[in-house]
Amino acid sequence: MDLRPAALLSLSFLLVWAHGRLTHEGSATLPIRLTVVNKLANTSPQAFSSSVLEGGILVSALRRLQEANQRFKFTVIDNPNFGLFLESVNGVAGSDKDKTYWELLSESSGEYTRLSVGVGCYQPAANEHIVFNFTTW
Ligand SMILES: *[C@@H]1O[C@H](CO)[C@@H](O)[C@H](O)[C@H]1NC(C)=O
Numbered sequence: 001m002d003l004r005p006a007a008l009l010s011l012s013f014l015l016v017w018a019h020g021r022l023t024h025e026g027s028a029t030l031p032i033r034l035t036v037v038n039k040l041a042n043t044s045p046q047a048f049s050s051s052v053l054e055g056g057i058l059v060s061a062l063r064r065l066q067e068a069n070q071r072f073k074f075t076v077i078d079n080p081n082f083g084l085f086l087e088s089v090n091g092v093a094g095s096d097k098d099k100t101y102w103e104l105l106s107e108s109s110g111e112y113t114r115l116s117v118g119v120g121c122y123q124p125a126a127n128e129h130i131v132f133n134f135t136t137w
Contacts, residue, residue, distance in 0.1 A: 040136070086118070
């Protein structure tokens, strides 16, 4: 019995599958805006642009931005139960002692909405304006 055609067929399926997975074919790239606000330190807001694939998560836009722009750095903590938690932005980290953290907001027409999930789950919409606001709890 010649298994080659079957093997070739499954190989091509695998390649198509892998290609689709890697490039996420069909997904549009959505531009987003990001503003970093720290009123507690009295610094002026910093505005950035990034992008995310349709259905992609916010942390991927942050990684893309960090690779492209020296002025943006961030760190996350991977909580086994709750996923990725934004720990620091541009060297400023939330602290239990000071009761500070980076609040995740979405702004539209001057209205701010708190994101209900973290950077590892949130899926930004096209042209969404995300605001990281350093604040206290
Ligand atoms: C951002 O944080 C500052 C400082 O805590 C606070 O005064 C302000 O209301 C926050 N902004 C929004 C939109 O929640």
